[in-house]
Each structure stands twice: as structure tokens, then as C-alpha cells.
Amino acid sequence: MSSNEIAIAVKGLEKSYKNTPVLKGVDFQVEKGSIFALLGPNGSGKTTMVKILATLLKQNNGQAIVNGFDVSLQPEQVRQSISLTGQFAAVDEVLTGRENLIMMARLRHLPHPRQVADDLLERFGLTDASHRKAAIYSGGMRRRLDIAMSLVGNPSLIFLDEPSTGLDPEARIVVWEIVKKLARGGTTVFLTTQYLEEAEQLADTIAILHNGKIIASGTLEALKQLFPPAKVEYIEKQPTLEEIFLAIVGTKTTY
Amino acid sequence: METIKNYFFIDLGVMLGRSMRHVSRSMDTIITVTIMPIAMMLLFVYVLGGAIQTGSDNYVNYLLPGILLIAIANSVGYTSFRLFTDVQRGIFERFHSMPIARSAALWGHVLTSLVSNVISLIVIILVALLMGFRSPAGLASWLAIAGILAMFTLALTWIAVIPGLTAKTIDGASAIAYPIHFLPLISSAFVPTKSMPSGVRAFAEHQPVTSIVEAIRALLYHQPVGNGIWVALGWCGGITLLAYFFAMRVYKRRG
Numbered sequence: 001m002s003s004n005e006i007a008i009a010v011k012g013l014e015k016s017y018k019n020t021p022v023l024k025g026v027d028f029q030v031e032k033g034s035i036f037a038l039l040g041p042n043g044s045g046k047t048t049m050v051k052i053l054a055t056l057l058k059q060n061n062g063q064a065i066v067n068g069f070d071v072s073l074q075p076e077q078v079r080q081s082i083s084l085t086g087q088f089a090a091v092d093e094v095l096t097g098r099e100n101l102i103m104m105a106r107l108r109h110l111p112h113p114r115q116v117a118d119d120l121l122e123r124f125g126l127t128d129a130s131h132r133k134a135a136i137y138s139g140g141m142r143r144r145l146d147i148a149m150s151l152v153g154n155p156s157l158i159f160l161d162e163p164s165t166g167l168d169p170e171a172r173i174v175v176w177e178i179v180k181k182l183a184r185g186g187t188t189v190f191l192t193t194q195y196l197e198e199a200e201q202l203a204d205t206i207a208i209l210h211n212g213k214i215i216a217s218g219t220l221e222a223l224k225q226l227f228p229p230a231k232v233e234y235i236e237k238q239p240t241l242e243e244i245f246l247a248i249v250g251t252k253t254t255y
Numbered sequence: 256m257e258t259i260k261n262y263f264f265i266d267l268g269v270m271l272g273r274s275m276r277h278v279s280r281s282m283d284t285i286i287t288v289t290i291m292p293i294a295m296m297l298l299f300v301y302v303l304g305g306a307i308q309t310g311s312d313n314y315v316n317y318l319l320p321g322i323l324l325i326a327i328a329n330s331v332g333y334t335s336f337r338l339f340t341d342v343q344r345g346i347f348e349r350f351h352s353m354p355i356a357r358s359a360a361l362w363g364h365v366l367t368s369l370v371s372n373v374i375s376l377i378v379i380i381l382v383a384l385l386m387g388f389r390s391p392a393g394l395a396s397w398l399a400i401a402g403i404l405a406m407f408t409l410a411l412t413w414i415a416v417i418p419g420l421t422a423k424t425i426d427g428a429s430a431i432a433y434p435i436h437f438l439p440l441i442s443s444a445f446v447p448t449k450s451m452p453s454g455v456r457a458f459a460e461h462q463p464v465t466s467i468v469e470a471i472r473a474l475l476y477h478q479p480v481g482n483g484i485w486v487a488l489g490w491c492g493g494i495t496l497l498a499y500f501f502a503m504r505v506y507k508r509r510g
Binding site: 055083084086087089093095099149 | 262265266269272273276277280281344345346348349350351352353354355
């Protein structure tokens, strides 16, 4: 990989809170235009990692380069090229969906904020709810608005910190579709998740964060080869409760 | 850096517009900040006023400066509340990961406090005029009064910023409002301090609100302002500087 094909390069990254080490020398690379999943249990340091890459926290040691800029030396340039969707949908509940998007377009200093807002509302199926306060949105709608807000100004790299936590299965599938479409459009997606299935469904590359270190990383195929070859067994496949649920409610996977 | 500096006032304008909507869409805020001080003014003038001896022929003339300070004191708890919500919901993190001037998010709240107080004080003064308030003060005196009120607002607002940024719970964030509410009550806002027992009187005469009330009164009714106005400005300026210093330290430490 040449350096201009790399969206994120992290080397020897360390971070402690007071005397508690959270990241103990993390290394990984994310290719431009790919979906990268940082997989790990709660408290493994995923959010800390995202915050450092999004210039919200400073690391103690090591280096992180985002879109060619060093996060600790050139944070302004990093912020120009990224967008963060935090763990809890950071929407302004007092404002309507449309007002939230217009606000973001103004803060990105785009020429036609209202047009930008209306296009995104349309794209995320929020046009009907656009004049309602975000406070009364459902969890799924709120997350869609949240992601739409991150896409204002078309950043080349988007961070999604646990994008489907707290969502029902239908809403989660909608979010997955959004992520896949983003990557198809050339956006690099960095997501954190604690769900193996989510990483498996979405990611081109997966890194597993455990006790402050990346213990395994690679494509799903590469990770599978770390384990003994699959044995062929015949097992009666029972539908999962999720599949039953989705079959009954008749999931809409379009958004 | 240059480009971001140039956008500071645009970003600040967006932040102001956003949190002014928070004020105007919150009935609770409007009641506490504007309607309650007016109700107090009506109560004191038309119910209790007949029994209060202040040495002025029209009690509303005596009372108005104190009512204005009460309105300001009532408002700053909402600044803590709005800030706290932004921090908790991750809205500040969203702003801070964007290419906008970092301090715009915080100054937006401070400016909102100033602008919303200007509006509510004008409404209160108009009601006082209907109730018979009259002042011989000229333009210069009114400008001086506006300056003192603005400084008082800034002082209390910067105090309120600190719990807004640091509180762990919503109750903690709003707790600052209570001691601030008390200051105007134990001052010469309603009655001259001469009528108070010595201990209370000593407190009332040496706390900031009394000197500010007296300075505004002197400016309104062409009385000699003397040293009192410098004491009032000293209090406002000193509190503002100290609170600003601590608030900025907390804000920067948050990243």
C-alpha cells in the first residue's frame, strides 16, 4: 500500500487515564474507501481510540496519521476531512431534524445549507419528520439523523462509534445499508462494535482490540485462516429469533 | 488556523441562533426569567408595597433595579442546564471534532445568556413603565446602567458555566442557581438595609448585589453615585475574571 491509499495509520499508540492504561501500543492501518471495524468488548478502549483519531483526546505516546495529517500536530487539518458520529446520537433535541442539518451545513460553511439539509432528509427517509423536534424521534430515526448530520459536507472519512447499539433489528439493518452505501460511494468508514455479526456483515478489515492491544487483524478470510480448517458437519439449521422476528414484521431494508 | 479564525463570528452566530431557540422554545425558561420577576414586581408593589417604607413616593421606582437583578440571577441556572445537556449528549464532542473555532461552542452559550437577558429586561422595564415607573435619567446614565447589567450578567454566567461543564448529574448542574437566587433577596433590592437586624445588615451591605442595586438606583434618579459604582464594577469585574479563568481551565482540560 502506498501512503496515499491509507486513510488511517496508527503506530505504537498509548493512552492512560491517570494511572490506568487503556491503550498499550496499538498498531493498525485503514485503507482508503474501505470499511474498517474495531471489534472489542465494552471497556476495551474502542471509544478512546476513536476520540484520539477524531482529535478529542491526546495520546500519551505513539503516532496517529489521519488522511495524511498527524492528529496531535495538525488537528485542524484532520477535522477538515473527518466526521464523528459518537456513541450516543448527538442530535439537538430541541431543534427539528431539518434545523439540525441546516446548523451542520452552516458550521461546515457550505453555500446552500437548506438545500443540503433537504437532500439529506430525502436520502435518509426523514422528509416527513423534518419539521418535528428530534426529541420525539424513535431511536432508529435519531440514529439516521445523527449519521446524516455527519455526512454534511461529504467528509472522506467517517467514524461511527457503536452505530447500532440500542437499535432494534430493523433499524440496525437500515444503518448497515447506509454504511455499505457510503463505502460504495468511496467514503472510508471506521466503525467500532461489540457485535461480531456487525463486523462480519460490514467490514473489509477487522481488528480485535483486547486489553489495550490489537490481538488480531485482517480480512474476515484472513482471520478465519487463523483457526483450524472448517470441518464439514451436517446440522439442522434452526431460524434465529431475529430471523423469525424479521420475517413476521416484514423488514424494509430500503431507507 | 487563519481560515478558522475568519469563521469565528459566523460559527458564533450559528451557535447563538441555536441556543436562542432553546430559550424561546422553553416555556419554563420564559416563565422563570421574565414572567416570575414581573409577578414579583406586581406582588411587591400592589400587595406588600403599601407597608414598605423606602423613602420614595413610588415603590416601583425603588424596586425596579432589584427586580432586574433577580431576572438575571434566575436566568443563569438555565445556562448551566443547557451546557450540561450539550456535554452529556455528546453535542460538544461533535462540534469539537469539526473544523470550527473551539471556543465558539462555549461563547455561544455565554452570548445567548447576554442576548436573552437583554430581551427579558426590556420587557420587564416596559411593564414597570406601565406600573408608573419614571426616571429622569438621560442617555449616558442609561448606557451606564446597561453596562453594569451586562457585567453582572457576564459575571453570573461565567460562574454558571463551571458547573455546566463539570457536573455529573443534572441536579448538580442546576444547584448553582439557588445561592445565586438568594443574593438579591438579602440585599437592599426590596427594602433599605437600615431596617434589617445587624448581622443580616452587615451581610447585605457587603455583598455584591446591594452595591450594584444602589449604583443603578443612583444613576436612575440623579443621585450622586460616589464610590458605590466602583465597588459595584469591582465586584462584577472581579467575579467575571475569576470565573472566566476557572471556566476556561475546565473547558480546556475537557479537551
